[in-house]
Amino acid sequence: MDLKTYIRDIPDWPKEGVLFRDITPLLGNKDSFKYAIDAIANHYRDKKVDIVLGAEARGFIIASALAYKMGCGFVPARKPGKLPYATCYAEYELEYGVDKLEMHEDAIKPRDKVLIVDDVIATGGTAAAKVKLVEQLGGEIVGVAFLIELTFLNGRKKLEGYDIFSLISY
Amino acid sequence: MDLKTYIRDIPDWPKEGVLFRDITPLLGNKDSFKYAIDAIANHYRDKKVDIVLGAEARGFIIASALAYKMGCGFVPARKPGKLPYATCYAEYELEYGVDKLEMHEDAIKPRDKVLIVDDVIATGGTAAAKVKLVEQLGGEIVGVAFLIELTFLNGRKKLEGYDIFSLISY
Numbered sequence: 001m002d003l004k005t006y007i008r009d010i011p012d013w014p015k016e017g018v019l020f021r022d023i024t025p026l027l028g029n030k031d032s033f034k035y036a037i038d039a040i041a042n043h044y045r046d047k048k049v050d051i052v053l054g055a056e057a058r059g060f061i062i063a064s065a066l067a068y069k070m071g072c073g074f075v076p077a078r079k080p081g082k083l084p085y086a087t088c089y090a091e092y093e094l095e096y097g098v099d100k101l102e103m104h105e106d107a108i109k110p111r112d113k114v115l116i117v118d119d120v121i122a123t124g125g126t127a128a129a130k131v132k133l134v135e136q137l138g139g140e141i142v143g144v145a146f147l148i149e150l151t152f153l154n155g156r157k158k159l160e161g162y163d164i165f166s167l168i169s170y
Numbered sequence: 171m172d173l174k175t176y177i178r179d180i181p182d183w184p185k186e187g188v189l190f191r192d193i194t195p196l197l198g199n200k201d202s203f204k205y206a207i208d209a210i211a212n213h214y215r216d217k218k219v220d221i222v223l224g225a226e227a228r229g230f231i232i233a234s235a236l237a238y239k240m241g242c243g244f245v246p247a248r249k250p251g252k253l254p255y256a257t258c259y260a261e262y263e264l265e266y267g268v269d270k271l272e273m274h275e276d277a278i279k280p281r282d283k284v285l286i287v288d289d290v291i292a293t294g295g296t297a298a299a300k301v302k303l304v305e306q307l308g309g310e311i312v313g314v315a316f317l318i319e320l321t322f323l324n325g326r327k328k329l330e331g332y333d334i335f336s337l338i339s340y
Contacts, residue, residue, distance in 0.1 A: 010254040022254050024274055027234075028221065028243040037238055051198065060230040061246065064197075065238035068207055073198040074231060082227070084180040084192050104194055
């Protein structure tokens, strides 16, 4: 299945000069949605993953379906102040300044095998923050998976030494 | 399985006097996560659902896994300005003022059978907004499902005439 036919290009969004890859048609079609989730799951089928970690908001969509498919637990990483229990955090750089991702401090146990998933890898900043969160809690990172990789932004450089898998590349 | 044993009570969150029901332990455990998704799917198994609709952010988690399990497409409803393509919207009341939920205007086709899903029904305001969004686009609402129902807030009153299903009640 050519998944790119289910992705809609939106020029100048969220700002001028950016070509946004809109995955909502892919998610909304039962066949492409199932195909994409199954393909990522298949890549990790022998890895005995315990936890699939996704960050809000679009990352939740991919990570939750994948966790269900793989028979794993789902753990959310969220923007500051959104999680109700005790949290740990990791920072990542924005164009101007820094921001944080938070995770519950009991969400991952030492030696849990964790798969980190997101919809898109661009500069890799938030993915690197998720790696830091998992390792703070002693989790073992099985891989970092993306639906889409924007290769020209070189996000992989921030994830050297980890198993990176992306289903669709631009 | 007693799903309540996987829900953590957080007193005074997000503000004093509110007892928050934290579902992250339920999501993070592979057995309770699978049990909850399967139980909701089972309730709608003969309904020929086309689309599962979830609103950001926690709604995405339940709706995406459920869409995968049921072999449906997943459609997101989002806060204003988050969706990149042409949108429709519906309003809902806040404690002070109103807010909006948006959906892509091509996300649902006339006569699509749509299951609306969220993590919690409290006052029912955002669920009613999702109902309006689906009906604006001509979709047929098969049901409105929740992981948790806070029965003392009477949210069902805003959804009269629809099939409402909740897995856990307080």
